[in-house]
Amino acid sequence: MTLTALAVLGLPFASFAAIALVRPLRQAGRLAGWLSIAAIACAFLGALVVWGSAPGTEALWGWIPGDEEPMVTVGVLLDDLSAAMLVLVTLVSLLVQVYSLAYLADEPAPSLGRYYAYQSLFAFSMLGLVLSPTFVQMFVFWELVGLCSYLLIGYWYDRPSAARAAVKAFWITKLGDVGFILGIVLLWGATGTFEFSELFELARSGQIPLAGLSLTMFLIYLGAVGKSAQFPLHVWLPDAMEGPTPVSALIHAATMVTAGVFMVTRTMPLFELVPGMLTLIAWVGAFTALLAATMACVESDIKRVLAYSTVSQLGYMMAAAGAGASAAAFFHLGTHGVFKALLFLGAGAVIHAVGTNDIFRMGGLFRMLPRTGTVFVIATLALAGVWPFAGFFSKEAVLAGVLHGHLAGPFVLLALTAFLTAFYMFRVVFIAFFGRPHDAHAHPHEAPPLMAVPLWILAGLTVGIGLRFVVHPLEGEHGPSWLAPLSLGLAAAGFVLAWATYQVRVVSAAMLAALFGPIDYMARRRYGLDALYAGLYRAFILGFSRLVGWVDRYLVDGVLNVLSAWTLRGGDMLRRMQSGQPQDYVYGVAFGVLLLFVWAQFWR
Numbered sequence: 278m279t280l281t282a283l284a285v286l287g288l289p290f291a292s293f294a295a296i297a298l299v300r301p302l303r304q305a306g307r308l309a310g311w312l313s314i315a316a317i318a319c320a321f322l323g324a325l326v327v328w329g330s331a332p333g334t335e336a337l338w339g340w341i342p343g344d345e346e347p348m349v350t351v352g353v354l355l356d357d358l359s360a361a362m363l364v365l366v367t368l369v370s371l372l373v374q375v376y377s378l379a380y381l382a383d384e385p386a387p388s389l390g391r392y393y394a395y396q397s398l399f400a401f402s403m404l405g406l407v408l409s410p411t412f413v414q415m416f417v418f419w420e421l422v423g424l425c426s427y428l429l430i431g432y433w434y435d436r437p438s439a440a441r442a443a444v445k446a447f448w449i450t451k452l453g454d455v456g457f458i459l460g461i462v463l464l465w466g467a468t469g470t471f472e473f474s475e476l477f478e479l480a481r482s483g484q485i486p487l488a489g490l491s492l493t494m495f496l497i498y499l500g501a502v503g504k505s506a507q508f509p510l511h512v513w514l515p516d517a518m519e520g521p522t523p524v525s526a527l528i529h530a531a532t533m534v535t536a537g538v539f540m541v542t543r544t545m546p547l548f549e550l551v552p553g554m555l556t557l558i559a560w561v562g563a564f565t566a567l568l569a570a571t572m573a574c575v576e577s578d579i580k581r582v583l584a585y586s587t588v589s590q591l592g593y594m595m596a597a598a599g600a601g602a603s604a605a606a607f608f609h610l611g612t613h614g615v616f617k618a619l620l621f622l623g624a625g626a627v628i629h630a631v632g633t634n635d636i637f638r639m640g641g642l643f644r645m646l647p648r649t650g651t652v653f654v655i656a657t658l659a660l661a662g663v664w665p666f667a668g669f670f671s672k673e674a675v676l677a678g679v680l681h682g683h684l685a686g687p688f689v690l691l692a693l694t695a696f697l698t699a700f701y702m703f704r705v706v707f708i709a710f711f712g713r714p715h716d717a718h719a720h721p722h723e724a725p726p727l728m729a730v731p732l733w734i735l736a737g738l739t740v741g742i743g744l745r746f747v748v749h750p751l752e753g754e755h756g757p758s759w760l761a762p763l764s765l766g767l768a769a770a771g772f773v774l775a776w777a778t779y780q781v782r783v784v785s786a787a788m789l790a791a792l793f794g795p796i797d798y799m800a801r802r803r804y805g806l807d808a809l810y811a812g813l814y815r816a817f818i819l820g821f822s823r824l825v826g827w828v829d830r831y832l833v834d835g836v837l838n839v840l841s842a843w844t845l846r847g848g849d850m851l852r853r854m855q856s857g858q859p860q861d862y863v864y865g866v867a868f869g870v871l872l873l874f875v876w877a878q879f880w881r
Contacts, residue, residue: 279336285323292316293397306386313393324363354410362407369531370400372731377523379727399425403532411471430520442519449513453503460496477546505537508565518580522625529587530618559599563687566592570697602678609671616659619735623653630721641714652736661699667742677756699771707779
């Protein structure tokens with residue numbers, strides 16, 4: 278299976294290298310797209326083979342030599358966790374790349390070739406991350422994932438908003454990455470190894486020193502806070518919507534934001550050594566889930582609603598991990614990856630049809646786009662946690678895990694978030710698909726086949742995964758008998774409130790805004806966090822760059838300019854000594870000889 282896993286990893290990289298290095302291929306655009314699609318399709322088939330083979334192998338090769346054995350190794354770690362992630366990453370990447378051929382059909386051919394080169398590199402980076410058997414290899418691919426997200430968020434780099442969003446994502450996630458690498462170094466200093474298998478064995482045998490371990494694991498957790506958009510480093514993710522919608526689907530469903538949850542799940546044996554750290558993770562995750570849900574309730578951009586939804590659901594996953602229910606966290610990561618990709622690609626089909634992201638400029642779309650509307654409603658039901666869709670079972674597992682961890686506070690926050698999730702998602706559905714049409718003369722069209730097929734595949738998976746757990750219920754820890762009715766009741770309450778407010782209009786949106794005045798006011802302004810980060814960026818980053826610029830301009834350049842001016846002036850003075858008269862040169866030589874004679878007499 279090691280060779281198969283290496284093939285899964287190598288195919289997207291080979292596609293990237295071919296598109297990046299072969300100029301005619303890159304210039305061809307759609308040809309580059311089909312090459313990238315073929316590579317990721319073969320990788321998906323390989324991932325299915327690995328997943329179905331009951332993986333449990335590890336292969337290591339020396340990389341950085343040490344005294345007696347390699348200090349750093351690289352290789353492949355195949356277990357149930359990495360095998361499932363291989364399938365999720367390759368499946369979503371494949372569907373997104375097929376979808377992109379139609380969605381970006383109007384892009385110039387060279388630009389499209391560049392897009393598919395980035396897509397292939399993104400898939401390679403995430404696959405390398407999930408297969409990593411060591412912290413060092415994981416960090417290398419971790420940074421590559423960040424690079425690819427920067428390139429794809431800023432794909433339309435000629436748009437100032439996209440360029441700013443890419444830079445914002447880069448800087449915010451780098452804050453977490455600094456903590457991540459410091460934590461890795463501290464852990465290596467305490468244990469002498471970067472390899473997960475050795476670290477987990479040391480953890481099980483109690484050989485990892487507990488002194489300072491809380492700080493070490495907190496720093497490692499900061500990497501997940503940045504990548505998985507946890508409070509307070511969540512502010513980059515909504516702005517990442519400036520990239521193409523297929524990019525948003527990939528980032529939110531299977532690559533960038535899932536990396537942090539995967540890392541925490543992968544290293545759970547280490548986090549379990551510091552229970553206080555797990556409690557912090559649970560509380561931050563639950564708070565992030567609720568905070569992002571409140572902002573989704575007042576957002577009018579359909580993609581930003583889904584972005585805040587992703588932040589909120591990532592909070593669910595982190596809360597479950599912090600409660601010790603890492604299996605539930607990973608289960609929700611997998612189901613969320615399917616229906617969130619469906620939501621984003623469905624939103625892309627809507628935007629492609631109507632030419633706007635504003636839900637208040639849509640309306641009546643279900644009558645005009647019944648197929649797109651159907652798949653969007655299926656994904657909405659799954660996200661809201663409605664039985665028997667996939668999201669119901671994974672969300673129940675998360676809530677049961679938090680309850681089992683005796684974390685009443687995070688459970689209450691997550692339960693309230695479940696209500697808000699149903700509300701803000703059905704708010705989008707009622708306004709965009711069942712509301713009054715904004716433009717009576719508009720004639721939106723259904724998505725072309727290359728966009729429609731991925732939508733229906735994801736919709737089928739969303740329904741099929743749920744039905745699979747209806748037939749074969751989940752094994753393991755179950756919540757109390759009242760948990761499922763409570764969860765469904767909260768989802769129903771959110772649906773009814775959205776229906777009463779935006780469909781039959783028994784309750785007005787103004788009434789709700791007045792009732793929750795301070796929260797509504799702050800949520801519309803993102804609780805001031807974006808303004809705070811912008812101020813800090815201007816004060817420190819830009820201020821420091823201005824200081825460096827002043828030093829470079831007036832000190833470094835100033836000194837060089839003065840020396841240059843003195844050199845030119847001295848040269849000009851020496852040049853005037855060259856009169857061209859022979860007698861002047863004789864006088865000069867005689868004067869020089871006289872000076873040498875005096876000097877020799879003086880030092881005798």
